[in-house]
Amino acid sequence: MSTPRTRHWRREKALPYLLLAPALVLLAGMIYPFGLGLYYSFTSYWLQYPNRFRFVWFDNYVDLMSEPLFARALEFTLGFTLAAVVVQVGLGLAVALFLHGRIPGRSVIRALMLLPLMIPPVITALMWKIMMASTNAGILNYMLSFVGVDPVNWFGSTQGAVASVLIIDTWGNLPFVALILLGGLQALPTEPYEAARVDGAGPAAILRYVTLPLLSPFLVLVVLFRTMDSLRIFDVIYATTQGGPNDATTNLHIMAYQYSFQWYQMGKGMAQAIVLLLLVVIVSYLLMRLWNRASESTS
């Protein structure tokens, strides 16, 4: 028997599910390909030999561990992430502190800082690739020559290539870090600062004992985002060096791409992608716990 009251009550119960439904459909849509990929990682699946498709349990994963390129790719993945996060968060904090002060034109600067965020990473990479030509014909080397720096072999040397990828990634993502931290700075309570000033603390002490601890949830947040992105970085590398020269800029993601789409070894490629996924999940989980702790201690 359906009264207006029953119908209203049923609608209220159903509402959460109805609102969730689009997200659940999306999730289901992602779970199927993901599950299929996970399954393929346990198979020998070479695209051009369809009749040799067979289940091989953990062979792909074991082979990966003994592959010399894997150790280099893992080292670069972790090393690059560490360098990128330290550089981007450090510089981002500096920029945020700078813009937090009362400087003229800061709203203009803040608006301009959005520009790198709006450019697709591949375009950014190609832009910089042109600017980073190895001789003085490249704009970057030309400008560096004014401060007495010899032309840098940006993409033709292994060190130059790593530096290039770091620079391009930093240029594209520094605004993100800076704006988040700036928002955090502006949301901080003023009482601790007044108390510190009353106690006679200088700017360095205020930074160390007041600002940074209060800002820690935001710091951990940007570290989390930048870590997850840096572990997986692909487009900047692919658009400039494709993982070279001499595998110097090959990370796990690039390696998985090579195995899957250059050599058509889908099984191995998926195994590498899964390994990368596990790495990202583990690191993110640890950082999330850090973030929870940081949030609790400041509230």
Next chain:
Amino acid sequence: MGAALSASAQDDEALAYYRQAKIDWRQAAGQSLTIGLNKHPFTESLLPLIPEFRRLTGINVEYLILPEAEYFTKLVADLSQQRGEFSVIMTGPVRNWQYVPPNWILPLDDFLNNPKLTDQSWFKLDDFYPALIAANRWNGKTGGGVGEGPLYSIPVLEESYILAYRKDIFDQYNIKVPTTNEEMVEAARLVKKNAGIPGIVARGTPSVASMGTGFMSGLKSATDGQWSEFDDKLNANFHDPRSVKFTEMWIGMVRESGPPNWANMQWYDAMEAFTAGQAGMIVDADFFAANYEDPKKSKVAGKVGYALIPAGPGGKPYAGLWTWALGISKATKNKEAAWLFVEWATAQRTLLNATLGYRNYNPARASIMDDPRVQEIMGAWGGGSYLKTVAKNLETARVAWIPQPERTRLGDIWARSLHEIYFQRMPAADALKKASNEVDKVLKEAGIK
């Protein structure tokens, strides 16, 4: 665009040309085709003419054009599942070696020999340079058999590899045009010393795409065509002393006299460096000359000389050969329609338009190469040395690689070993032995050995 045909003005004249063929062009009317195309001047030349094909045959044509890397990935995905998404495909000799063993593409001889589908006296298969047709034949045997067996694709252009050099610089500093590799190394050194630009520029990315043009042609030529990447037991042969010697020479040359970013240079980087006057020599695709000699874009137009790749003791070069070609997927439901498209697209008139109007070089048909308008354009290059060199080169040019389905992987492994040598992580003999071992391992895993 020169003598480019426009779809409207010369339509009737065009249709009259094709109708000379004594076949019924409309025998597949109403059917549909999807063409998979790689982004290339040839494909660009076809696009405005597709409505003309529709009017001629009544066949509906849709096409998908992708940049090369994405094109092959999508093509292999379609062929491997035999979905039949692409009926006509752009392919070529080494690519066919991946598609023939799993039976993904159709041999074309039956279509050619069927008088209902092909008027042989009109189509003139023998108008194509024999080396190009041979390159697209394969008997399916791993390790050999190119030039025998069924014809899997019709070539639409020819690409081989020659030496292009800055005649003005060579003349100014009295540098000898190299006929041996030692002379080439010395010439590169002299150019760099005297003219202050890299003596030689070459592809250097760690990929198969960097191996098959100047490098492999040079190695083949230096060994009188005797060295191959496999021995007769299908063991990888990069560590052969002749290969080690050539590799040491080549890497030494690019390290000493080449550009600083060699390791990151794709084919267009190398071509554009030479076109911009930033190199003394380049050993790469012959038809890049179209760029070198274009006064609107090139800083070296009229200053380039062309010569054969330095030869070995036998005195003849053995340059590699590549043809883009059109083939037919086995999974297509409209086989006759697909063949009619291939026949139309590779007909003399269609290919002539591609060359004259869209710079599709080098022509695959002799009649097009001999056409006075083509001769006028290409005959001027290098003061006539271009055409002479290309003709001589084609006498001995042949597909450089040995047929096997993992050529891409082999080439990538080989190219990476060159990086190990260039960046001095390993001496050449060790790096090349390591590459041989890796290739053997891959072939075993793939079940080829």
